Amino acid sequence: MTNVSLVDLKVIEDARGKMIPLEYPKQLNFPLNRIYYIYDVDNNQTRGCHSHNKLDQLLIAVKGEVNILVKTPFEEKIVKLDSPSKGLYIGPMIWREMFDFSEDCVLLVLASELYDEKDYIRDYREYEQKALEYFRNEETNND
Amino acid sequence: MTNVSLVDLKVIEDARGKMIPLEYPKQLNFPLNRIYYIYDVDNNQTRGCHSHNKLDQLLIAVKGEVNILVKTPFEEKIVKLDSPSKGLYIGPMIWREMFDFSEDCVLLVLASELYDEKDYIRDYREYEQKALEYFRNEETNND
Numbered sequence: 001m002t003n004v005s006l007v008d009l010k011v012i013e014d015a016r017g018k019m020i021p022l023e024y025p026k027q028l029n030f031p032l033n034r035i036y037y038i039y040d041v042d043n044n045q046t047r048g049c050h051s052h053n054k055l056d057q058l059l060i061a062v063k064g065e066v067n068i069l070v071k072t073p074f075e076e077k078i079v080k081l082d083s084p085s086k087g088l089y090i091g092p093m094i095w096r097e098m099f100d101f102s103e104d105c106v107l108l109v110l111a112s113e114l115y116d117e118k119d120y121i122r123d124y125r126e127y128e129q130k131a132l133e134y135f136r137n138e139e140t141n142n143d
Numbered sequence: 144m145t146n147v148s149l150v151d152l153k154v155i156e157d158a159r160g161k162m163i164p165l166e167y168p169k170q171l172n173f174p175l176n177r178i179y180y181i182y183d184v185d186n187n188q189t190r191g192c193h194s195h196n197k198l199d200q201l202l203i204a205v206k207g208e209v210n211i212l213v214k215t216p217f218e219e220k221i222v223k224l225d226s227p228s229k230g231l232y233i234g235p236m237i238w239r240e241m242f243d244f245s246e247d248c249v250l251l252v253l254a255s256e257l258y259d260e261k262d263y264i265r266d267y268r269e270y271e272q273k274a275l276e277y278f279r280n281e282e283t284n285n286d
Contacts, residue, residue: 017184017244023177023257032175034166035253037205039227041160062180062249063206084182084249101160106205106227106249110178114166 001077002138003091004070007058011085020084022058022110029089030056030112037062037108041101048098051121051131056112059088064105071095073131081107093134095127144220145281146234147213150201154228163227165201165253172232173199173255180205180251184244191239194264194274199255202231202241207248214238216274224250236277238270 010027012019024031038047048068059068065082070090079088090096098107113119121127153170155162167174181190191211202211208225213233222231233239241250256262264270 015185016188016190017181019179019181021177021179021258026258032178034164035175035178036162036164037227037251038160038162039205045159047159062182062251063247084180104206104247108180108205108251115164115169 001070001075002072002135003094004077005089006079007087007089009060009085009087018084028058028110030058032110033113034111034115035109036111037106038098038101039106041066041105041107043101043103045101046097046099047101048096049122049124051093051095051127053119053121053130054092054113055119056092057090058110059090060084060086060108060110062106062108064102065100066098066102066105066107067100069095069097069099071097072135073128074135093127093131095124095131144213144218145215145278146237147220148232149222150230150232152203152228152230161227171201171253173201175253176256177254177258178252179254180249181241181244182249184209184248184250186244186246188244189240189242190244191241192265192267194236194238194270196262196264196273197235197256198262199235200233201253202233203227203229203251203253205249205251207245208243209241209245209248209250210243212238212240212242214240215278216271217278236270236274238267238274
């Protein structure tokens with residue numbers, strides 16, 4: 001799926017436990033400018049429900065599990081994040097919804113840019129219109 | 144304690160759960176260049192046992208709990224990290240040891256620089272010598 005990929009994060013493991021380091025450009029394909037983590041989410045809640053014009057993000061369930069719906073006007077899929085070593089890269093113009101958080105889930109998100117409300121698209125119809133244009137241009141660029 | 148402080152991280156909370164965002168300079172006092180997280184650590188293991196010449200770090204137990212010993216040639220204390228909203232800032236020239244990890248602990252560490260083995264001081268005697276000099280200069284600078 002365009003602008004979405006599952007990333008197998010390298011675990012550094014020894015008798016003292018496990019560690020996963022993330023920095024750009026070694027393990028990340030975008031510079032790290034912001035992180036946030038989400039926790040204490042009731043199982044019946046859905047988060048996300050927006051897209052970004054140009055943000056790169058990596059989502060990791062560092063504890064517990066959660067389902068992520070990623071969607072464009074052309075395709076959609078659900079990815080289960082259930083391991084600290086499984087990252088979901090989400091690039092620009094992808095609608096995303098997070099749901100089915102386990103009680104213990106901590107979802108860590110790494111982002112390429114500082115917070116900017118103007119980069120969010122929160123209305124699905126507006127997203128669809130912009131995304132049609134975005135992916136049409138992408139296609140042209142790849143011809 | 145010089146170069147060590149407990150930081151109360153702001154939680155954004157609503158019916159959909161809790162979120163803590165971290166970016167520089169809004170919530171962080173250093174630029175974000177690297178993160179790592181540590182997990183699956185046996186309770187009898189100790190990690191850390193080193194200092195850095197000039198790194199800034201913020202440690203957060205995003206799940207579970209862990210004790211952190213922070214130490215200079217002049218003073219030491221143990222800080223319990225047991226909440227996703229409690230950050231421990233550790234600046235340059237602080238010896239640190241992490242121990243008593245709970246089984247479910249995920250310790251997230253944010254760092255101001257990319258990984259650089261040359262910035263580590265892993266021998267305590269070498270650390271002590273360098274730290275004595277560092278803090279003597281700090282004192283002079285603050286006079």
